[in-house]
Amino acid sequence: MFSKLNILFAIFSLHFATVLASDPDPVQDFCIPKSKFGSDRTAHGLLTILPCKNSSEVTTDDFVFSGMKVAGNFSDAELAVISANPTNFPGLNTLGMSFARADIEVGGINPPHFHPRATEIVHVMKGRVYSGFVDSTNRVFARILEQGEVMVFPRGLVHFLMNVGDKPATLFGSFNSQNPGMQKIPSAVFGSGINEELLQKAFGLTPKQIETMRRRFDPNRAK
Numbered sequence: 001m002f003s004k005l006n007i008l009f010a011i012f013s014l015h016f017a018t019v020l021a022s023d024p025d026p027v028q029d030f031c032i033p034k035s036k037f038g039s040d041r042t043a044h045g046l047l048t049i050l051p052c053k054n055s056s057e058v059t060t061d062d063f064v065f066s067g068m069k070v071a072g073n074f075s076d077a078e079l080a081v082i083s084a085n086p087t088n089f090p091g092l093n094t095l096g097m098s099f100a101r102a103d104i105e106v107g108g109i110n111p112p113h114f115h116p117r118a119t120e121i122v123h124v125m126k127g128r129v130y131s132g133f134v135d136s137t138n139r140v141f142a143r144i145l146e147q148g149e150v151m152v153f154p155r156g157l158v159h160f161l162m163n164v165g166d167k168p169a170t171l172f173g174s175f176n177s178q179n180p181g182m183q184k185i186p187s188a189v190f191g192s193g194i195n196e197e198l199l200q201k202a203f204g205l206t207p208k209q210i211e212t213m214r215r216r217f218d219p220n221r222a223k
């Protein structure tokens with residue numbers, strides 16, 4: 001009896017954890033927000049519950065996003081990412097999904113990063129990319145993806161891409177959260193202001209080497 005109860009409890013807990021860890025289920029067909037999400041695109045800002053428009057004011061255009069027909073701006077020199085999420089694509093609001101386009105120059109990378117709230121499926125539309133992720137035992141699962149191939153990065157695991165082809169690569173990624181979140185490992189570690197002594201001990205680096213890393217990854221520091 002006890003063991004049965006325990007098993008039931010375990011199943012219930014697992015199920016509950018899954019429910020808590022994903023976006024809430026919609027309770028209506030859609031919810032186009034009446035007002036725009038704040039320009040503050042923090043995790044909390046995005047998840048704010050906004051009142052929905054009266055459906056008589058909703059139009060087809062609310063469900064169409066035209067902002068990824070061409071590559072975005074190559075601000076990081078080699079990588080251009082355009083995200084479609086409820087802040088710029090109102091139709092997605094409350095649906096628990098979002099989408100992105102990434103263009104990578106020849107030899108360019110998308111550095112190791114993870115999305116705390118979403119599994120990602122990436123589709124190589126054009127080009128050839130080395131792509132992979134690392135699981136929680138530090139095993140790496142990586143290989144070269146050819147045009148047309150698709151890879152999945154399980155939620156919360158560190159993943160990365162590098163264009164190993166001879167022309168620019170174009171990829172599309174979809175996420176099972178309207179607000180996947182993103183942490184880039186290099187800037188989370190060296191660009192966030194973590195205590196320097198701790199970084200020295202963690203990485204076995206000298207103060208000078210830490211300074212070099214900080215100058216590279218901290219946007220608030222002069223280059």
Ligand SMILES: *[C@@H]1O[C@H](CO)[C@@H](O)[C@H](O)[C@H]1NC(C)=O
Pocket residue numbers: 054055056
């Ligand atoms: C929605 O709009 C319709 C048509 O303008 C109106 O009849 C209805 O009362 C509105 N509903 C709400 C909840 O405001």
Ligand SMILES: *[C@@H]1O[C@H](CO)[C@@H](O)[C@H](O)[C@H]1NC(C)=O
Pocket residue numbers: 071072073082
């Ligand atoms: C790229 O930059 C230009 C000029 O700053 C801007 O007008 C445009 O909206 C940007 N495009 C994207 C996709 O962010």
